Amino acid sequence: MNQNLTTDRQTFATHLECSITGERYEADQLHGLSRAGRPLLVRYDLDAVRSAISRDTIEARPTDLWRWRELLPVRQTANIVSLGEIETPLVPLTKSGGPNVLVKDEGxxxxGSFKARGLVMAVAMAKELGVKKIxxxxxxxxxxxxxxxxxxxxxxTIVFCPDDTPEINVREIAMQGARVWRVNGLIDDCGAIVGKGAAEGRWFDFSTLKEPYRIEGKKTMGLELAAQFGWKLPDAIFYPTGGGTGLIGMWKAFDELEKLGWIGSERPKMFAVQASGCAPIVRAFEAGEEHAERWEDASTVAAGIRVPKAVGDFLILRAVRESGGQALAVGDPAILKAxxxxxxQDGLLLCPEGGATLAAYHQALNTGLVDEDDKVVLFNCATGLxxxxxxxxxxxxxxxxxxxDAL
Amino acid sequence: MNQNLTTDRQTFATHLECSITGERYEADQLHGLSRAGRPLLVRYDLDAVRSAISRDTIEARPTDLWRWRELLPVRQTANIVSLGEIETPLVPLTKSGGPNVLVKDEGxxxxGSFKARGLVMAVAMAKELGVKKIxxxxxxxxxxxxxxxxxxxxxxTIVFCPDDTPEINVREIAMQGARVWRVNGLIDDCGAIVGKGAAEGRWFDFSTLKEPYRIEGKKTMGLELAAQFGWKLPDAIFYPTGGGTGLIGMWKAFDELEKLGWIGSERPKMFAVQASGCAPIVRAFEAGEEHAERWEDASTVAAGIRVPKAVGDFLILRAVRESGGQALAVGDPAILKAxxxxxxQDGLLLCPEGGATLAAYHQALNTGLVDEDDKVVLFNCATGLxxxxxxxxxxxxxxxxxxxDAL
Incomplete structure (x- = not known):
């Protein structure tokens, strides 16, 4: 039906690189972190992409995630596993935001969340590379x-989640065929269990940024924004930041698009939004550090950004600094109010993490980091439902x- | 951003007609039911539409609901109220359905539901026609x-719902700014309260089919299907049927598309799917009746199709019969199993009403109403979340x- 899912198209991935040392790794192989313990980034032959296709090629295709195939790592069309990854709409938030505020509604x-972008790609690659258990x-x-x-x-699949993960998420995971365990701890405690089992060869570790393809899926947020904005970019992006895959991915997307000549050198200010109760990136940003220390006793209503320690911390901080943006923390009351x-006011039900970006936008407006004329995109990362x-x-x-009369 | 929401485009609505007597009513006026107490249908100058635009015109536009503007009743672009009405994807249900089964994922x-189609249109028209309270x-x-x-x-807005309406829906309604009341009764009991207040001039009655524009919004399901299937139609459509607006709307869409010359005369078999615990349309279909009696003691897990009496009953029955389809009832156990x-099996979380269509599909397959080679669309009317x-x-x-080892 959708030609993006049935047409064989060339992909231009050439190799992977360690994000900290630049060391080269082979494409089309199973990888975790680099030997330096850091995320691997997929690299493409962008000159060849430029010769093969143009912006018009992309625009003539159905508007879903798979229209970007030449910039994605999946080789075989048969390995695409899809549940309908539409291009998410930009919804104006005129009253509660302002005249130039758009929400990218990833719900x-x-x-119901932007996690689908990363996971559809990582699972397709796992399928392509013969993984049997995750x-x-x-x-x-x-x-x-x-x-x-x-x-x-x-x-x-086996999934481990903190024991205070909302009931609806745990049930959804189980309903969709995974074995799910509640663990008395936070996400990095769960990650330790996954890591131990992976070291024993029991399964493949799909933790954020520990396999290289989720970032390629999240990258499509940046690619989509470029197309939706007519191959320019907005002035500022407010992104709820836990593991930060999406922020890193968008920054990578913009770089690739510029190298293709599809956008210019201007970049949005990137605002990494965290909750005051778990703000390791904000603390590191303000201290001028390249890496972020683990945040102890993390706590926030926005569970999706309750990530005490991000393995890609330096990539987040680097992107935010290069962009002229900032890392911002907002309190739970401000999140709920947003x-x-x-x-x-606008009839749009955000998730708490999406609410955090709206709260951070107002904070940035009040402190002069952005002004009302700036075209701003807030990421609502999941359905408020x-x-x-x-x-x-x-x-x-x-x-x-x-x-x-009393109704 | 999205040109469909900002470009002034001509609309071709000429008048409305009583669905039972054919009596003519003026366009661009506020209407409830016809004088005969039946739904009004919007009519268009389709010859003029054919002269003005083509299928290519539609395909060149962004793929959302508003690309169909010439076939919709809203006159002024400024009255479009949008939250991002994307074209919903068709998701194959290969294992639990079959090789030719697609789910149109309206969630x-x-x-999170197909109700957005009808209400976005009805609210835009209410805005256009100066309604202040609904x-x-x-x-x-x-x-x-x-x-x-x-x-x-x-x-x-004031909303009345049965007191066993799921908590999440009631809270969502309140959160999004309406006043919501739980009523000790079913939806038609709630409808009686709305009707009484409307008769007293307290508000405008937005009950299913009691205002004429929801059906025009729902019609876009049929328009989208035609475009998604390359201007042919699937062999069969399984539609969860409460008030039946969508089924009536799709049937109207196919008729308009044929008159435009954009599709041929072939039609899908339309299957109106109800729950065994509330199946007034099925009972009327089997009895050869033109209208359906109220179903007493209605009860089903699929609350969205728990509609004891539909004001558009004869339109549903007429469409199903003309199409060579059937009205089918499925029990709650079959719904939950589906x-x-x-x-x-397929990683797709359906709502119970969507599950009912999958159960009905298997029933139709077993009884020879459809066969495995038929291209089939099941409507998942809301997110399973x-x-x-x-x-x-x-x-x-x-x-x-x-x-x-025990994980």
């Missing part, structure tokens, strides 16, 4: 996306006379 | 869509030695 992706630590949404895609192509404002909402207790007894 | 629309009875999803769009353009099969899922209680104590 419209399969399994394990992953998750705060919820990544596990759900992994479960859905892995189930769809017959790969076995979620309510967007819903009650997955998160608790306030009670609405009003009831009416229809067997009694109804006082219409 | 990707704003507020009331509606709902089983949940329609109320959420109404709340979101009405809030977005500043129209006041939801589980789609999730566990809005519905209860089984518990997943497994827990792991990380402070104790972990038995990896």
């Amino acid at each position: 419209r992706l399969p399994t 394990a992953m630590p998750t705060n919820g949404n990544a596990g759900a996306a992994l479960a859905a895609y892995a189930t769809r192509c017959g790969i076995e 979620v309510e404002a967007a819903a009650k 997955k998160y608790p909402m306030p009670e609405a207790p009003q009831a009416l007894d229809r067997t009694q006379p109804i006082d219409f | 990707r629309l704003p507020t 009331a509606m009875p709902t089983n949940g999803n329609a109320g959420a869509a109404l709340a979101a769009y009405a809030t977005r353009c500043g129209i006041e 939801v589980e099969a789609a999730a566990k 809005k519905y209860p899922m089984p518990e997943a209680p497994q827990a792991l104590d990380r402070t104790q030695p972990i038995d990896f």
Whole structure:
């Protein structure tokens, strides 16, 4: 039906590189972290891409994630495992945001979150490279996306999540065919279990940035933005930052697009948004550090960004600094207030992490980091329907006379 | 950004017609039911549309609901109220369905359900026609869509829902700025309250098919299918049928597309899917009746199709019969089994009403109403995330030695 999913197209991945040493690794092989213990980045023959296709080629294709095939690592069309990865819409947030504020509503992706982008790519590559069993630590949404895609192509999955992960996420993961375990700890405690099992050869470790292909999937957020903005980029991007894969991925996307000559050298200011109760990147940014220390006693309503230690910390910090942006922390009250404002004023139900970006935008506006004329994109990383909402207790007894004036 | 939302385009609505008497009503006026108490249908100057645009015109536009502007009733671009009404993807259901089974995943629309299609149109028309206050009875999803769009353009809304409506729906409605009341009754009991207030001039009645524009929004499901299938249509459509607006709307869409010369005269078999615990259309279909009696003591897990009495009953029955399809009832156990099969085998989480269409498909296959070679579309009308899922209680104590073999 969708030609992106059925047409054989060349991919131009040539090799992978260690993100810290530049050491080269072979393409089309199974990889975890580099020998230096850092994420691997996929590299492409961009000169060849430029000769093969143009922006018009892309625009003539159906507008989904797979239209970017030449800039993605999957070789065989048959290995694409898809649940319908649409291009997510940009929704104006006129009243609670401002006249130039757009929300990229990632809650419209399969399994209701932007985790689908990374996992659809990583699972397709796992399929291509013959992986039979995958394990992953998750705060919820990544596990759900992994479960859905892995189930769809017959790969076995085991998922570990903190024991306070919302019930809906845990059930969704199980419903979609994964074995899911609640662990009395945080996501990095879960990650330690996954790592131990992987070291024993029990499964492949799908932790954030520990396999190289999730970032290629998340990269499509940047590619899409470029196309949606007519091959320019917005002035600022506010991105809820836990592991930071998406921020790193977008920064990589912009670089590749410039090398292709499809965009110019201008870049958005990148704002890495964290919660005050778990803000390791903000602390490192402010201290001028290249790496971020683990954040102890992490706590926030925005569970998706409750990541005490990110393996790609230096890549996040580097992108934010190069862009002229900042790392910003917002408190839980501001997050909840922003979620309510967007819903009650603009009819858009954000997730708490999306609310954090709206709160951070107002903070940046108040402190002059951006101004009202700036074209701004906030990332709503998941559907607000997955998160608790306030009670609405009003009831009416229809067997009694109804006082219409009181309704 | 999206030119569909910013470009002024001509619309070709000429008038409305009573669906039972054919009596003519003026366009661009506020209407409820016809004088005969039946739904009004919007009519277009299709000859003029044919002269003005072609299939290529449509295909060159962004793929959202508003690309169909010439076949929609909204006159002024400024009255479009949008939360990003994307074209919903077709997702193959290979294992739990079959090689030719596609799910149209309507859960990707704003507020997570296909109700967004009808309500985005009805609210835009309400805005265009100066409505200030709207009331509606709902089983949940329609109320959420109404709340979101009405809030977005500043129209006041009051929503009444059965008191066993899932908590998530009630909270979503309230969160998005509507006043919501739980009523000790079913949706038609709620409808009676809305009707009474409307008769007193307190608000405008947005009940299913009681205002004429929701059907025009739902019609876009049929328009999209035609475009997605390359201007042919699938062999069969399984549609979860409560009020039936979508089924009626698709049938109208196919008729308009044929008159435009954009599709031929072939039609899918239309299967109206109901739950065994609330199957008024099935009973009327089997009895050869033109209208359906109210179903007493309605009960099903698929609350969205728990509609005891549909004001458009005769339009549903007429479309199903003309198409050579059938009205089919499936039991709650079959519905839940189908939801589980789609999730566990294909990684796609359906809503119960979507599960009902999968169960009905297998029933139709077993009884020879369709065969495996038929290209089939099942409508998943909402994201499965809005519905209860089984518990997943497994827990792991990380402070104790972990038995990896037992994971």
